Amino acid sequence: MNILLKSATVFDPKSTHHNQTVDVLIENGLISKIDNNISCPTNCDEINLENLIISNGWFDASVSFGEPGYEDRETIANGIEVAAKSGFTQIGLNSNCYPYTDSKSIVNFLKTKAVGTAVNIYPIGSLTKKSEGTEIAELYDMQQAGAIAFNDYKKGTQNANLIKIALQYTQSFGGLVMSYPSNCNIAGEGLVNEGINSTRLGLKGTPALAEELQVSRDLFLLEYTGGKLHIPTISTQKSVALIKEAKAKGLNITCSVSADHLTITDDELASFDANYKIAPPLRTQQDVNALIEGLKDGTIDFITSDHDPIDIENKKLEFSHAIDGSIGLESLFVSLQDILGLDLLIEKITTTPQTIFGLSNSTITEGEKANLSLFTTKGTKTFTQEDILSTSTNSAYLGKKATGKVYGTYNNGILTLA
Missing domain, CATH: 2.30.40.10 (Urease, subunit C, domain 1)
Known part of the structure; x- marks a missing residue:
């Protein structure tokens, strides 16, 4: 055209x-x-x-659709249209489907679905088979098929040795390991951020410690093994400080933050609206301020929508029974340009993430x-x-x-x- x-x-x-x-x-x-x-x-x-x-096409490195397996949440075809109308020409597609993206055949399937469309899909393969956290998936084969990184979406890998092996193995072909920051044993059955609001509302809390312990562990592993590590959707002040310190040491570490964690706090939980039930949980204004400052000083590398469609049958429920997740492609730009300014926002959804994931940077x-x-x-x-x-x-x-x-x-x- x-x-x-x-x-x-x-x-x-x-x-x-x-x-x-x-x-x-x-x-x-x-x-x-x-x-x-x-x-x-x-x-x-x-x-x-x-x-x-007009700017160079935006890249959202954390997008989930439903297909395959959960087409009632979002088909790839509709998701591509949503992304394009929301300003995104490139997306990193999470292994948040069934079957999981843990083989080259699924990577090929996802890439084929985007042929001839307005959005380039870059699959993110599962780090472990079926994202179960027990056995490394076919990382090299998936990368050869087009996977840009490896991550068990929203699942903290509890086996530290598995992360160690993944960081060592991927160095042979330049793979990028992603590790979701959550220690499940500490998080327990928490629903929201542990703090004043969780106590006041009588909701089970997940302490910031659950995230920060995992971040600290993974940084120690990276220092030992070398390789490339990315920590997605950090949400606490301490996580920012830990990663800033690791970067000062020269570690090859990157991290990202979701738009919701830059704009919304756990004060919203008073409504008991399950739309505010996301992972990581919404944190305090102090955390939000630290995240914004982390973007400005370069500690946090880029922003994602963390678009995660959940059908009404699994979302419009009592808060404790609803599935975590929020859509975000449509709201990312309009929610953030006032807060960050156009220069920083465009950088964090174009050049920086494209470079980290090895994608080409276009120019006008x-x-x-x-x-x-x-x-x-x-x-x-x-x-x-x-x-x-x-x-x-x-x-x-x-x-x-x-x-x-x-x-x-x-x-x-x-x-x-x-």
């Missing part, structure tokens, strides 16, 4: 057109011309969007492939059910302030508008 983006402000520090308002002509999937005033040629659609800004330059996110920073509203595009509607951000708007994406020769 050939298109002409009129009066688009380019946000790309690597481009000579950075912060300039220009017309951008895209033909056969490539940026063919950037100039102040371009006339639309034949066989071309002119796109005029109010206060349009003539002759380059058009891989673009389209949005505006103008306007404020309340995020409501009408803003949800996913099949499941379990958003922790409902009722919160939304700043700006995502118009959509252009990638793989496909324009997708919300």
Whole structure:
């Protein structure tokens, strides 16, 4: 599809057109011309969007759909449409399905489902077979098939020796090990963050210690073995401090944070709304402040939506029985640009995570492939059910302030508008 983006402000520090308002002509999937005033040629659609800004296509490194196994939560086809309309042209797809992504055949299946679509899917393989935490999965074979990392999604690996072996083994082919930060024995049957609110509301608490012990253990293992380790969705002040110290030692450690943990605290639990039941649990304002500071000083490498659709039968229940998880693709940008500013936010959903996972960094330059996110920073509203595009509607951000708007994406020769 050939298109002409009129009066688009380019946000790309690597481009000579950075912060300039220009017309951008895209033909056969490539940026063919950037100039102040371009006339639309034949066989071309002119796109005029109010206060349009374009950046390199966003990458969300932690996305779950349901397929295969839980298609009632979200099919891959619908999930791809949600991602594209939410500004994301690339996603890391978690092994949060059944069968688990623990073999090259499942990796190939997932990649095939994205062929010819507007979003590039990069599967994240299970670290262990069936994500059971007992036996290393076929890591090398999965990487050869296209897996970008290995993680037992939302399952803390309790066997320290298994993490040690994985870090040693993956060095032979440059694999990235991910370790979810939760010590199950300490976490116990906790439902929410252990603290004043859990006590006041009579809900079983999970102490921050459960996360911090696991982070500390994994950092010791990394120091011993070498290799590459990523800790996803950290949520506490102490975790930030531990990782900052490890980076100062020169360890090859990266970490990420979810948008919800930057915008919502456990004060919301007073409503007993199961949409606020997520993992890791929502923490305190002190933790939120530390996470934001960790992003600003580079301790935390990038942001994810941690998009995790849960069907209504498993979410609209008594709080203790509901499944953890919140969708987040639709709300990531509008929830964070006020808090972080555009420069930091775009960096944390483009260049930094793409580099960590070995993906190519595009640039808005003539002759380059058009891989673009389209949005505006103008306007404020309340995020409501009408803003949800996913099949499941379990958003922790409902009722919160939304700043700006995502118009959509252009990638793989496909324009997708919300």
